[in-house]
Amino acid sequence: MSLGGDDGYGGDYEGHDPRRARGAASEGHLTRTRLPEGDGDPYGPPRRAPGRAGKPSRNLITVVGVVVLLLAAIAFVNRGGKDGDSSNGDTGGTGTKARPTAPTGERPVEGKDNTTGIASGFAKSAQGAQSAAANYAVALGSADMYNRDRRHEIVAQVFTSAAADRLQSRLDKAYSAASLERIGLDANGEAADGMTYVSRTAPLGTKVGKVSGTSATVAVWCTGVFGTAGEGSKNPVTNDWFTLTIKLRWVNDDWKAESYSQKAGPAPVNSDRTASTADEIAKAVEQYGGFTYAR
Numbered sequence: 266m267s268l269g270g271d272d273g274y275g276g277d278y279e280g281h282d283p284r285r286a287r288g289a290a291s292e293g294h295l296t297r298t299r300l301p302e303g304d305g306d307p308y309g310p311p312r313r314a315p316g317r318a319g320k321p322s323r324n325l326i327t328v329v330g331v332v333v334l335l336l337a338a339i340a341f342v343n344r345g346g347k348d349g350d351s352s353n354g355d356t357g358g359t360g361t362k363a364r365p366t367a368p369t370g371e372r373p374v375e376g377k378d379n380t381t382g383i384a385s386g387f388a389k390s391a392q393g394a395q396s397a398a399a400n401y402a403v404a405l406g407s408a409d410m411y412n413r414d415r416r417h418e419i420v421a422q423v424f425t426s427a428a429a430d431r432l433q434s435r436l437d438k439a440y441s442a443a444s445l446e447r448i449g450l451d452a453n454g455e456a457a458d459g460m461t462y463v464s465r466t467a468p469l470g471t472k473v474g475k476v477s478g479t480s481a482t483v484a485v486w487c488t489g490v491f492g493t494a495g496e497g498s499k500n501p502v503t504n505d506w507f508t509l510t511i512k513l514r515w516v517n518d519d520w521k522a523e524s525y526s527q528k529a530g531p532a533p534v535n536s537d538r539t540a541s542t543a544d545e546i547a548k549a550v551e552q553y554g555g556f557t558y559a560r
Contacts, residue, residue, distance in 0.1 A: 381418050383401070383404050383422050384396070384397075385519055386518075387520045389478075391473050395473060397520035397521075397522075398484075398485050398520075399468040399558035401525075402485040402509045402511070403466050403556075403558065404422075405423065405466075405525065406465070406487065407465065408462055408465070411440060411450055411464070412453055412454040413454075416437075417433060420436065423521065425516050428521075428522065428523045428524065440454070448462075448492075449498065449499060457495075459495050460498060462492075462493050462494075463492055463494055464489070465489055466488075467487060467488055469486045469488060471484065472486075474510070479514060480515070481512075481520070482511070482512050483511055484508055484511075485510075486506075486508050487506070488504060489505050490502050490504050490505075490546075491503060491504075491505060494546040494547040494550070495543050495547065498543060506530055506533070507528065507530065508528050508530065509525060509526075510527075511524075
């Protein structure tokens with residue numbers, strides 16, 4: 266059916282003067298016979314009114330619109346994020362628009378350290394440096410940093426040998442027994458019975474500052490949850506937003522950190538979502554594992 270309820274068949278339409286049959290009239294009136302117009306098939310369907318011929322239905326317009334959107338989406342996916350990428354799949358760099366990981370990117374991680382679980386074997390590229398920095402940010406913001414033995418293992422895995430030697434003693438002082446006590450932990454970085462200490466970092470994005478053949482500086486924008494979950498906790502779990510800048514060096518076929526610094530933000534406006542209970546937070550930490558990050 267056509268739009269407006271007119272099915273295009275039947276009687277005369279406005280402005281149409283049907284052709285008259287030839288022959289004599291009888292008793293004061295003429296007999297009118299509707300003849301096919303033009304040279305069309307006299308047995309075919311009659312023509313539609315002017316202005317309505319070929320007018321598509323709403324259903325047809327909808328179908329065409331969906332097909333066009335699907336074709337556009339397929340074309341976008343097939344591009345594979347190639348615009349602006351170098352031949353080796355690097356991303357980032359000063360003045361380069363940030364993009365998520367393209368599915369065609371090079372494999373950035375070949376394995377993990379058996380002791381710490383930290384990813385290793387990053388590619389010698391800007392992409393590999395970003396992946397290394399994101400993974401190292403997670404390790405440096407983990408609860409394992411509050412335990413001396415585990416902290417020493419993490420620092421040895423994340424940093425170059427020279428940097429690790431300098432940092433170990435400085436970090437031992439920063440994570441002193443007195444410092445740990447102020448946040449409700451014992452000298453081994455453990456929470457009291459019935460309490461769970463939470464320290465987990467999640468990278469949201471990376472940005473390459475400077476990169477060369479053997480060095481790179483990468484900023485990692487992070488969020489995280491930190492504090493002690495449990496009834497009566499004096500240090501409840503809260504969220505934080507910060508940027509960790511890590512200077513990397515290519516050593517022994519891998520990216521290792523030489524130094525790092527941290528600054529607050531960028532932070533969004535806090536939502537009005539109701540905070541979960543201490544028990545829910547503690548269970549979430551136990552039930553949800555972390556990720557190996559790659560770009």
